[in-house]
Amino acid sequence: MGVKRVWSTAGVVALTGALLLTSAPLASADSIRDQQWPLRVFDAERVWKTSQGEGVTVAVVDSGVDASHPDLTGQVLPGKDFSRDSSDAHQDEDGHGTGMASLIAGHGHGPNNASGVMGLAPKSKILPVKADAGEDMDTTWPSGVRYAVDQGAKVINLSFNDDGAYPGSKAAAAIAYAQEHDVVVVAGAGNDGGSVKYPAALPGVVAVTAIDESLKFWDGSNNGKGVILAAPGAKILSADPTRSGGYAVASGTSDATAYVSAIAALVRSKYPDLTAGQVINRLIKSASFLENKVSEVPDRQYGYGIARPGSALTMDIPKGPKEGPLPQAPSSTSKNSGKASEDNGSSTNNQAKKKSSSTGILAIAGIAAVVVIGGIVFAVIRSRRNRGNGGGPYGGQGGGPGGTSAQTANYAPYPAAPTSHNPGGPNPYQQP
Template sequence: MHASEIWEKSTGKGISVAVIDGGVNPSTPSLKGQVVKGVDVAGIAGDETDDYDGHGTTMAELIAGTGKGGGIQGLAPGAKIIPVRTLTAEMRDKEAPDRLHTLDKAIRASADSDAQIINVSLGQDAWDDDTREAVEYAAKKGKMMFSSVGNEAKGLNHVDYPAAYPDVVGVAATDSEGQVASFSEHGDEVHLAAPGVKVPSWCDESFKRYCVTQGTSQATAIASASAALIWSAHPDWTANQVLRVMFESAGRGDDWKDKVSTYLGHGIVRPNAAITRGIGKPGDPNLSPLTNEKTGGTVPGKAGAPSAPASSQPPKPKPGSNATVAGSSKSTSDGGQLGLIIGIGAAVVIAVGAFVVVRKRRSA
C-alpha cells in the first residue's frame, strides 16, 4: 500500500474511528495516546477499556497503532480510537447468559460520538430490527460503517449482519498475494476487500504476546484505516464521497473491471491510489454509493486540516440465534512478539501486489 508515501500526505489525523468490540486496552505501547473516552454498553464488570480477549485492541492497533514498543504499526497512526464495548457471544456465554446482545446500543452510541467511521469487526447470524434501525440512524448522521462479512465460506456462507444491511460496507479478506481468502464469505453484500491473512494479533487478554491470525475482522480494520486516511486528506467530503472514491480506486482484476465481484466487491482497498495518485471522483455528496439513494450527505464534524507526516429486502436470516460473535478466526500459530513483528508486522502496510481472478461475478 506504499504507506510511507501515504503518510507524507495523510496519517488519518483529525479522524476518529469507533471500534465496536469486546473492549480496547489503551495501555499497550502501540495505543498509548491513541485512545479517547469511549462507551460501555456490555453491562458486565469493567468498562470499555477492559478488553475481554484482545480482539478489540488488535483492531484498534491495526487502525491507529503507532508501532511503539514493538507493537503493531497501524495504517492510520494519526487517527484516534473511540472504544465502544458491546456484549460479544463469548462475553455473554461466560458473564451474562441471560442477557440479549447489545450491538444496536453500541451502534447508536457510536453514531452519537465524534467518530466519523464505525468499525464493526464482528457479526450476528440473523436480521435484527433493533440493529437495523441503529444502522439507519448512524447512516442518517453521516457516519461510515465497515463490518466483517464473516469467516464461514466453507460452511453456511451467509454474510453476517450488520455487514448484510444496506447501509454498511461489507469487507472481505485477501491473502498476501491478493487472492480472496478461502474462509472469507461471499455474496452481493461484499463491497470491498483488504488483507486478512497472517496478520499479527494479541493472543488473549493478558497482552503478553502476538499470534498469527486471519479473518475478515482484520480486513475490516484495514479498510476502516484506509477510509480514515482518505477522509483526513479531504475533510470536507461526506461519507458518500469518501466511499465512492474507495470504490473507484480499489484494485481490480483485468477481467472484472466493469463488474462487482461477489468475492471482493469493488476490489482491494488502495488508499495510496486515492491519496497520492488522485484516482476516484467524490461525486454527489448526498448520494449513497451503497444504495444509490439520497442520504443527506452530512459531514459528521470537521476532520481538520490534512494531516502532517507521522513521528431493499434482506437476505433470509441464518438459522440459529442472533448472538454477536467475533469475526476473526483462531490463530494459526504463535510465538514471541519480536519475531512476529519483524516477520509479518510489515504486512499490515505492504502493498498488495496481485489481484484475484474471481471465481464468480455478480449479475450486472
C-alpha cells in the same frame, strides 16, 4: 441471537517468549513489524506522507480496547462499556478489540517507534465501545453504535456478525442512524465461506472480504451478493493483551474490516469536506482487482476490488452525490419501518372508499388492459424459451465472459443489499 466475531479464533497463534529468544539482534522489534505484510502491500510509508488519519475518530465496537498497550498509548479515548460485565471500556479480556484498534491506529513503541504494531492510520483516535457480553452482545452493540455517533465518530468498525441485525431490527435502525449522521460504517462479511452476513449485508454498509498475502481471495471468507471491498485478512499480526508476548497472528475478515476502516479514516482526514457516501465512493473508485480476473462487477469475492489507500488519497475522483453509490437504508426515525406495504395498502383502501362510481368503469377498463398485456407477455416468454437463455451466470447486464471488464469495474452499477431474513434456517455464523 447469534453474534460471531469475524476473526478466526482457530487461527490465532500467540507470539510468546519463544519468539523473542532468537539470536538475531532486536528480534522483538523486527519480528513484529516485519510480519505486518499489509503495510508493505499498501506501501504505508508513502501513504503516510499524504495522510495519517489526523482529526478522525474511529469507533471500535468490540470487546473493549486496552489503552495501556504500548502500541496504543495516547490513541484511545475514554469510550463506554455497554457489556454489563464491567464499567471500563479499556478492559479487554478477549483481546479482539485491542487487535482491531492496533491495525487502525497503532503507533508502535520504542526508539523511532520501530517496535510493535503500526496501524494504517496511526494518528487517528480510537473510541472504544465495549459491547461484548457473549450471547447478550446483540442487545448491547446497537446502543453502542448510537453512542459512537453522538460522540463524533466518523468511522465505525464492526468486526463481527449478528443474525439479529436484519432489516427492520433495532440493530439495523442503529446503523441507519449512523448513516444519517454522516458516518462510514464498515463490517466483516464473515468467516464460514457462506454468504455475506449481517450487519455487513445491510444497505449502505461497506461489506469487506479478506485476501491473503498473494493478494488472492482468502478461502475462509464469506462472499456473494453485497460484497463491496476486499482487504488483507490472512495471517495478520496485531496487538493482543491476553497473550504473554502482547501480540497474536490470526486470519479473518475482522482484520480486513479494520484495514478498510483505517483507509476510510485516512480519506476523511485528507478530505474533510466529503460526506460519508462520497468517502465510500472514493474507496470504491480507487479499488483494483490487480491480477485477479473477474467476469462481472461487483464480483462475488472482491466486490469492486481490493482497497488501495494510496490511490484513494491521490486519484482524481469526482465527489459524486452526497449519498454515495451504495443503497440507502430506511430512516431510523420512522416508526413504521418494515410496514410500508401494509400502510400503503391501507391508504389505498381508504382512498378507494372515497372515489365515485366511475372507479368501477376504470376498473373494468384496467382488467381488459391486463388481459391484453398478459397475452403479449406470454407470447414473448414463449418466444424466448424457444430461442434459449443467453444471460450471464449472475444475471444483470454484461454477465459472463465478455461482459463488464475489470477496467470499468469502478464505474459499474452498484449492488443492492439483501433485504430478507430467514430466522428458521441453520445458524449461518458457525465457524468451520
